[in-house]
Amino acid sequence: MKSFDSMWASILDVGRAAASGGYRRFAWNDADMTLREWFTGEATARGMSVEEDRNGNLWAWWLPDGWVGDPRDAFVTGSHLDSVPDGGAYDGPLGVVSAFAAIDIVRERGITLTRPVAVTAFSDEEGARFGVACVGSQLTTGALTPERALKLRDAEGISLAEALTSSGRNPAHLGADPTLVDRVGVYVELHVEQGRGLDLVDQPIAVASSIWPHGRWLFNFTGEANHAGATRLVDRRDPMLAFASSVHTARGAAAVHDAVATFGKVRVLPNGANAIPSEVMAWLDARAADEQTLSALVEAISAEARTNAERDGIGLDIVAESISPIVEFPDDTRRRLQTALGHLGDIPVLPTAAGHDAGVLSAKVPTAMLFVRNPTGVSHSPVEFAEAIDCHRGAEALADVMADYVAE
Known part of the structure; x- marks a missing residue:
């Protein structure tokens, strides 16, 4: 899968620590800013408009021909681009790269859109720098208040407010997104599995059932x-x-x-x-x-x-x-994913003990998750891994789900 492979190769060295081979892609550091530019470049290359919302989350929009007005009821997919200290390459970026690759696949199939599609990269999902996970999605849903967020400090004593200002953002803009429910019809996040559930049953793809509290x-x-x-x-x-x-x-x-x-x-x-x-x-x-x-x-x-x-x-x-709290992904959304992927046979349904932006957004909009096999089961480590063929299968599966939601 040429587009997936070229995108993946283009970010492999961003934020990688020479000593460990792991990544240090922390919120608003140089690596994070480079990946934001990469995101914008990939979106622009596909003719997608890009916006950074009030909380630093990136949205790339693919709109149906003739669409008038703001996006609404969109099929949204993506993940995050930041990492834990010395983390692996797949946690987060796999979902973003797969989202762009899925758009390429859907376009190659000649499918006509009936609703908008967005690729997202949520800000500071890991919480590695300021100590609170899913800052971007929590702010957007109102689960995290701007007052608390702006007081967060990193190990050097730099506050989130100071980091935002240094990167050219206005801290006063932080807050809940009142348009979220109208704009997002469903959010489907693809993620490398952080465990060995799929490896143990020898399957490349799974649908999530829940996220542990x-x-x-x-x-x-x-x-x-x-x-x-x-x-x-x-x-x-x-x-x-x-x-x-x-x-x-x-x-x-x-x-x-x-x-x-x-x-x-x-x-x-x-x-x-x-x-x-x-x-x-x-x-x-x-x-x-x-x-x-x-x-x-x-x-x-x-x-x-x-x-x-x-x-x-x-x-x-x-x-x-x-x-x-515990997140139980909606039964109807999960079943729709399983139906869209029915041609692949029986799709495993697995819970996860790892937190995700999909879990945060579930309080406001319908959400679902796809997992891609991790043969080692190791995550948050430089040895985190997924076979290229399984990554390709994941992008294809995401395209199948996208097509099910947006096809005319």
């Missing part, structure tokens, strides 16, 4: 900085001990609840090899099949952390930074 919690352990050599053990107020215990607790509690829990991001002050820490900030990512289980899981981890903190004479503050 999930969230991020900041555990702020506070103690007392002191000399690592001269301070007696009995005189220490070391927050690292309670944090370390919490890491083990999270793993055990997740197993008990048939869920997942991870402390994957940590900041230590003063972060000296010969100093007892004064503060350990640790972010818990927790996910479960239902909201009751998620709540019980986080409470179990929190209770044990509080007990350990009290034992060690340190402070502990736990703040829920973001919580996303």
Whole structure:
């Protein structure tokens, strides 16, 4: 598939870290800006008009001949272009590249549009820079307020407001999109599978059934900085001990609840090899099949952390930074995708524990997801992978779904 392959090759080196081979495509950094220019170039090459909405999300429009007025009831597809630190190539960009490739396929079939089509690239989906996921789609749906968003800061202390200003955007524009429901008839996001469900059943494509509820919690352990050599053990107020215990607790509690829990991001002050820490900030990512289980899981981890903190004479503050409820993709939308792909045989229907913009948008508009096989099951890593033939199959499947929605 020539158009897919050429697009994919053109972005492979953008934001790639030489040391790890992974990507550092963070919101509003140089790599992100380069990919935004790439998006605009691909859209323009196809005669599509491009807009950046008030929240930094990109929209490329393909309108039916003779269309008058603003787009409405559109078939929208796409994903995001940013990455986690040292992430893989496929998470996000696969959906955007496949969306443009699907348009090429539909055009090659000579299909006449009956409704608008849009390709989107949502801003800051991973939350790698400012700590909150799906910033662009959350702002657009009103799930995240501009007031909270603008106060977010990255590891260098730069606020989102400052980052937007530096990139030539106006922070005052952030806010919910009142036209979203009218413009979007359905949003279908294609994504590399972040797990091995498809590999285990030897299938290249799946339709999503749901997204597990999930969230991020900041555990702020506070103690007392002191000399690592001269301070007696009995005189220490070391927050690292309670944090370390919490890491083990999270793993055990997740197993008990048939869920997942991870402390994957940590900041230590003063972060000296010969100093007892004064503060350990640790972010818990927790996910479960239902909201009751998620709540019980986080409470179990929190209770044990509080007990350990009290034992060690340190402070502990736990703040829920973001919580996303379960998303059940609409049955009728999911069945329509399965019908459109019926010629491929039985299409697996799988849940996912990974968050997506489709999950955020589902609160406002009909949404669905397609997954492309990941033979390793590894994601958020440089070794994330999908076979070229499966990527092509994914673009073809997306084109089949697009055609079902827009064909005359």
